[in-house]
Amino acid sequence: MSEQSLPRESVSRLRVELVGIEAQLLQEIADRHMTRDDVAYTYAFGLVSSEPIAWARINHAIMDRWSRNALSYIKTKAWKIAEANAR
Numbered sequence: 001m002s003e004q005s006l007p008r009e010s011v012s013r014l015r016v017e018l019v020g021i022e023a024q025l026l027q028e029i030a031d032r033h034m035t036r037d038d039v040a041y042t043y044a045f046g047l048v049s050s051e052p053i054a055w056a057r058i059n060h061a062i063m064d065r066w067s068r069n070a071l072s073y074i075k076t077k078a079w080k081i082a083e084a085n086a087r
Contacts, residue, residue, distance in 0.1 A: 040077035040081065
């Protein structure tokens with residue numbers, strides 16, 4: 001069987017989406033080994049996801065674990081990650 005490769009223009013439009021992002025975020029927030037930076041990367045996936053996410057639930061979990069300032073930090077970093085990857 002021979003391998004076929006996609007044309008470069010097709011690959012540049014390729015989109016990968018994480019499924020179950022809300023559950024993943026809640027799991028990461030509850031995991032004491034995960035840092036705010038770790039959660040920010042997953043939060044960024046959520047920002048660009050087509051999957052419905054209960055953001056109030058996620059944000060409250062972040063504030064319960066860390067603080068309101070941590071939520072602001074995570075959101076800011078997540079938006080930067082999402083915007084950088086949209087280019």
